[in-house]
Amino acid sequence: xxxxxxxxxxxxxxxxxxxxxxxxxxxxxxxxxxxxxxxxxxxxxxxxxxxxxxxxxxxxxxxxxxxxxxxxxxxxxxxxxxxxxxxxxxxxxxxxxxxxxxxxxxxxxxxxxxxxxxxxxxxxxxxxxxxxxxxxxxxxxxxxxxxxxxxxxxxxxxxxxxxxxxxxxxxxxxxxxxxxxxxxxxxxxxxxxxxxxxxxxxxxxxxxxxxxxxxxxxxxxxxxxxxxxxxxxxxxxxxxxxxxxxxxxxxxxxxxxxxxxxxxxxxxxxxxxxxxxxxxxxxxxxxxxxxxxxxxxxxxxxxxxxxxxxxxxxxxxxxxxxxxxxxxxxxxxxxxxxxxxxxxxxxxxxxxxxxxxxxxxxxxxxxxxxxxxxxxxxxxxxxxxxxxxxxxxxxxxxxxxxxxxxxxxxxxxxxxxxxxxxxxxxxxxxxxxxxxxxxxxxxxxxxxxxxxxxxxxxxxxxxxxxxxxxxxxxxxxxxxxxxxxxxxxxxxxxxxxxxxxxxxxxxxxxxxxxxxxxxxxxxxxxxxxxxxxxxxxxxxxxxxxxxxxxxxxxxxxxxxxxxxxxxxxxxxxxxxxxxxxxxxxxxxxxxxxxxxxxxxxxxxxxxxxxxxxxxxxxxxxxxxxxxxxxxxxxxxxxxxxxxxxxxxxxxxxxxxxxxxxxxxxxxxxxxxxxxxxxxxxxxxxxxxxxxxxxxxxxxxxxxxxxxxxxxxxxxxxxxxxxxxxxxxxxxxxxxxxxxxxxxxxxxxxxxxxxxxxxxxxxxxxxxxxxxxxxxxxxxxxxxxxxxxxxxxxxxxxxxxxxxxxxxxxxxxxxxxxxxxxxxxxxxxxxxxxxxxxxxxxxxxxxxxxxxxxxxxxxxxxxx
Numbered sequence: 023x024x025x026x027x028x029x030x031x032x033x034x035x036x037x038x039x040x041x042x043x044x045x046x047x048x049x050x051x052x053x054x055x056x057x058x059x060x061x062x063x064x065x066x067x068x069x070x071x072x073x074x075x076x077x078x079x080x081x082x083x084x085x086x087x088x089x090x091x092x093x094x095x096x097x098x099x100x101x102x103x104x105x106x107x108x109x110x111x112x113x114x115x116x117x118x119x120x121x122x123x124x125x126x127x128x129x130x131x132x133x134x135x136x137x138x139x140x141x142x143x144x145x146x147x148x149x150x151x152x153x154x155x156x157x158x159x160x161x162x163x164x165x166x167x168x169x170x171x172x173x174x175x176x177x178x179x180x181x182x183x184x185x186x187x188x189x190x191x192x193x194x195x196x197x198x199x200x201x202x203x204x205x206x207x208x209x210x211x212x213x214x215x216x217x218x219x220x221x222x223x224x225x226x227x228x229x230x231x232x233x234x235x236x237x238x239x240x241x242x243x244x245x246x247x248x249x250x251x252x253x254x255x256x257x258x259x260x261x262x263x264x265x266x267x268x269x270x271x272x273x274x275x276x277x278x279x280x281x282x283x284x285x286x287x288x289x290x291x292x293x294x295x296x297x298x299x300x301x302x303x304x305x306x307x308x309x310x311x312x313x314x315x316x317x318x319x320x321x322x323x324x325x326x327x328x329x330x331x332x333x334x335x336x337x338x339x340x341x342x343x344x345x346x347x348x349x350x351x352x353x354x355x356x357x358x359x360x361x362x363x364x365x366x367x368x369x370x371x372x373x374x375x376x377x378x379x380x381x382x383x384x385x386x387x388x389x390x391x392x393x394x395x396x397x398x399x400x401x402x403x404x405x406x407x408x409x410x411x412x413x414x415x416x417x418x419x420x421x422x423x424x425x426x427x428x429x430x431x432x433x434x435x436x437x438x439x440x441x442x443x444x445x446x447x448x449x450x451x452x453x454x455x456x457x458x459x460x461x462x463x464x465x466x467x468x469x470x471x472x473x474x475x476x477x478x479x480x481x482x483x484x485x486x487x488x489x490x491x492x493x494x495x496x497x498x499x500x501x502x503x504x505x506x507x508x509x510x511x512x513x514x515x516x517x518x519x520x521x522x523x524x525x526x527x528x529x530x531x532x533x534x535x536x537x538x539x540x541x542x543x544x545x546x547x548x549x550x551x552x553x554x555x556x557x558x559x560x561x562x563x564x565x566x567x568x569x570x571x572x573x574x575x576x577x578x579x580x581x582x583x584x585x586x587x588x589x590x591x592x593x594x595x596x597x598x599x600x601x602x603x604x605x606x607x608x609x610x611x612x613x614x615x616x617x618x619x620x621x622x623x624x625x626x627x628x629x630x631x632x633x634x635x636x637x638x639x640x641x642x643x644x645x646x647x648x649x650x651x652x653x654x655x656x657x658x659x660x661x662x663x664x665x666x667x668x669x670x671x672x673x674x675x676x677x678x679x680x681x682x683x684x685x686x687x688x689x690x691x692x693x694x695x696x697x698x699x700x701x702x703x704x705x706x707x708x709x710x711x712x713x714x715x716x717x718x719x720x721x722x723x724x725x726x727x728x729x730x731x732x733x734x735x736x737x738x739x740x741x742x743x744x745x746x747x748x749x750x751x752x753x754x755x756x757x758x759x760x761x762x763x764x765x766x767x768x769x770x771x772x773x774x775x776x777x778x779x780x781x782x783x784x785x786x787x788x789x790x791x792x793x794x795x796x797x798x799x800x801x802x803x804x805x806x807x808x809x810x811x812x813x814x815x816x817x818x819x820x821x822x823x824x825x826x827x828x829x830x831x832x833x834x835x836x837x838x839x840x841x842x843x844x845x846x847x848x849x850x851x852x853x854x855x856x857x858x859x860x861x862x863x864x865x866x867x868x869x870x871x872x873x874x875x876x877x878x879x880x881x882x883x884x885x
Contacts, residue, residue: 045342061101066327072098091125099140104151114141132169145187161186164839190240202229237286244273270295278329312350318442319812421447427608435601448693449608450679451528467493469503472729488516494527499688507587514591536611538676553578559619567626576638584642585618598650605654612670620656
């Protein structure tokens with residue numbers, strides 16, 4: 023899909039000063055969808071942005087285009103580009119998984135699981151081969167070629183992980199923990215290379231934010247303090263401690279701003295604090311260079327491009343601001359001038375290990391590249407001819423009250439973008455950080471511990487902010503812990519200044535001191551004197567309406583006090599309320615009472631139609647169809663036309679701002695009543711605590727009794743079950759015994775039967791044995807008879823044999839004689855032919871005639 027221009031996205035684009043563009047993501051019904059995280063690619067010309075709905079966009083700054091690359095369906099918790107495959111990016115999701123997508127094909131490359139908590143950061147190695155994902159309880163090392171987990175870092179629950187990341191241009195991993203300990207590890211073997219020493223002097227910083235220069239030699243760390251620690255990673259030493267201005271109480275994020283000519287040793291550090299302002303300082307000169315964001319447009323998180331050209335900030339309202347660094351300062355991108363220095367050995371090197379320097383916040387300074395020159399700072403002073411009236415109208419921020427009031431009368435309200443700034447100027451807020459911290463350090467006041475029960479606010483953040491402001495007010499003056507309507511007074515201001523509780527407290531305190539004058543003189547009753555003033559003004563300007571209210575039994579406690587105790591927050595919308603208080607803060611404190619009377623006069627027609635008391639109560643506690651512009655105009659007419667004898671200005675003093683440094687003592691109330699009520703409430707609270715303790719003990723005793731009762735019931739039930747089981751087993755045992763008795767009887771009968779059979783078998787065997795003996799004797803006798811017969815026969819055979827032998831012997835003798843005769847004849851016949859016997863023709867003849875004779879002779883010899 024081709025890219026589209028940013029301006030065609032339905033976003034609001036604003037260009038002023040250094041802001042190139044502001045991107046606002048809108049959904050159906052014009053609802054703003056908040057952006058959560060951003061991440062630059064390696065070029066610095068494009069960045070990823072993920073919103074609350076799980077959409078991931080790629081913004082191309084150079085081409086002024088954007089495109090949607092993924093819909094994850096859930097919010098992302100961290101983003102990072104892959105350094106090796108530039109089209110791939112990693113996104114950590116709210117379900118604790120990490121996914122890798124391709125921004126060109128929009129395909130899912132891999133899905134990595136293993137974390138049991140939200141992944142807060144993703145660090146990619148400079149080679150692009152590995153990535154480290156960090157959650158609050160573990161850090162995991164991933165191989166981005168196989169997307170398999172290689173190692174897992176587990177720690178004790180008492181020590182949380184703040185961040186684990188790769189150092190640039192090295193194989194070193196830095197792990198930072200909640201106890202301010204920092205370890206360096208070898209990424210291949212995970213061998214611990216070194217540990218940075220934990221500073222033992224000075225207050226703890228509670229590290230939460232970290233930044234490393236591009237050369238990997240310097241580390242900046244900050245946390246819950248206005249102090250920054252600058253470490254040298256080569257020497258493992260603390261170079262210096264930088265103290266930020268007093269407006270900085272907590273450091274949320276640190277980012278080094280790359281420079282084209284610093285060789286990776288960045289010198290400009292961006293510090294994002296709790297007030298939503300990111301201040302850029304020079305770490306060597308400790309001068310404030312420039313800042314982005316403001317109290318009205320606070321920043322939540324920032325990403326700096328690798329080339330140092332752009333800064334992308336996610337604002338508190340969920341939009342994205344893209345800043346041009348070149349527009350912010352022209353000095354940062356200039357090449358340094360040539361310098362010639364003479365080396366002198368007369369002075370020893372300075373030891374910066376314990377050096378503590380402060381950042382000056384009076385004026386924004388530009389960094390000086392040349393050494394040996396002191397930067398001169400000029401302070402602008404007002405001209406000598408300033409009049410006393412002008413001085414009275416001059417506000418701390420350089421504004422003029424007369425011009426602001428003229429602007430207000432011309433347009434009816436202040437610009438929404440600058441409203442909070444104008445209010446702070448009109449109210450002359452002192453910003454007493456130390457005094458406010460001393461109040462908040464006392465913790466939540468006991469009167470507001472159960473605030474959620476009476477005022478169930480859905481937003482936990484808003485509820486905590488309201489509790490914090492009310493507790494600070496109660497610690498400031500004891501009466502504010504007893505005033506029941508104080509949450510109604512403070513709530514609209516808490517909602518407006520929920521991101522800056524100190525300013526919210528000072529606004530409410532200023533309003534109480536000036537616009538709530540004489541409210542607490544009749545405590546615990548409503549301010550009858552103030553209500554009588556409003557009633558007198560109404561009687562002068564609209565007697566008919568007042569008479570109708572009197573006839574209906576409605577007093578000023580019903581038609582004026584609901585407007586005052588809620589500061590119109592119940593009867594006006596947010597925009598109407600802001601428009602009204604633009605005028606209230608720009609005028610005398612009596613304008614508030616005139617606004618109440620003007621509201622009643624502007625609503626006279628529906629009020630004249632009401633006759634029941636509950637109708638009036640409903641009317642002054644709900645919104646009505648009324649033009650706030652006409653109401654403000656009526657209030658100005660009342661201010662100018664009300665006689666001086668009944669004008670509230672005569673009873674109320676002029677505006678008095680809070681003092682600088684310490685808040686004034688507030689004692690405009692009947693102290694004995696407050697103290698008595700406070701003592702009574704404390705007594706009631708102690709009695710209630712005692713009652714709750716006794717009730718808890720009774721509940722514990724009852725629970726223990728019920729537990730024992732349940733245990734007894736279980737015990738008796740078990741005993742009953744055991745008894746039944748015992749009876750069943752006894753029955754089974756008796757049945758088994760009876761069965762065994764029957765088996766024994768059967769066995770005895772079988773034994774008797776076997777005995778009889780055995781006796782019968784023995785008798786049969788004895789008979790067979792006797793018969794066998796008898797047969798054996800008979801056979802022996804038979805064999806003897808046969809032997810005798812054989813012997814007799816053998817004697818006759820021997821006699822015949824002997825006769826045959828004698829015959830044979832005679833025969834042999836005859837044949838021996840014949841043989842000898844034959845040999846003689848043979849020798850006589852063959853002697854002449856002996857040499858040629860074997861080759862002559864007589865050989866066959868001789869063999870034929872003489873072989874039988876020779877054979878017969880051999881047979882006789884053998885026999």
